[in-house]
């Protein structure tokens with residue numbers, strides 16, 4: 177089976193599991209004061225890991241809730257079985273499954289599935305990013321004051337010096353009121369789709385951003401670190417924009 181079709185089926189299958197448990201989410205463990213693992217997380221992850229092992233036993237897997245044995249594989253799947261855990265726990269209908277495939281050091285394809293809206297975002301390096309059949313294109317907003325941007329706050333906000341509050345305040349005063357949606361993967365999809373003009377966050381994990389970051393570049397946008405230097409999903413800092421707003425956002429994050 178082709179990897180892209182496989183990834184789309186995988187995300188839809190995991191999304192169906194999340195939909196089934198939605199509204200009755202049970203916390204199974206806690207990773208920090210506001211960082212939880214739910215039963216749905218684990219069920220969705222189990223489904224994805226088992227399905228990948230069956231179809232591509234030689235591929236590696238990096239996933240949020242289970243430490244897989246370290247294997248050196250040419251292809252590695254990077255998975256978040258539930259992105260938007262806090263929303264999910266509260267019955268707030270904004271969350272997704274995200275799947276990316278890495279070949280060597282490069283993310284070559286991604287899929288993000290929102291099971292509430294039944295929206296399937298997908299993309300392949302060099303071939304574009306899509307929502308269903310529709311090709312994604314970033315917005316054309318030029319001025320920060322007209323921009324709708326979004327971010328997320330770290331789970332260790334109470335103890336880290338990098339709270340993101342200064343950046344948030346600045347953009348509240350200089351943009352159209354920043355959002356905080358609770359799902360980094362959907363934030364990136366929305367930038368790619370032109371629903372948002374920009375997204376920034378520090379402390380994110382590769383499974384949060386690998387697929388969505390690819391979509392933004394494939395949709396004509398820019399992804400970098402806060403200084404505007406090349407983005408790497410394993411480095412934890414991401415600034416994604418429609419391209420035109422990139423210099424203004426780099427300035428805002430200084």
Ligand code: IPD
Nearest residue numbers: 258259260261328329358359360
């Ligand atoms: C979180 C969400 C959130 C972002 C956090 C992520 P999780 O992922 O993407 O929007 O602000 O940095 O950890 O815990 O819901 O999978």
Ligand code: CA
Nearest residue numbers: 256259260384
């Ligand atoms: Ca996540």
Ligand code: CA
Nearest residue numbers: 240256258259
């Ligand atoms: Ca997660």
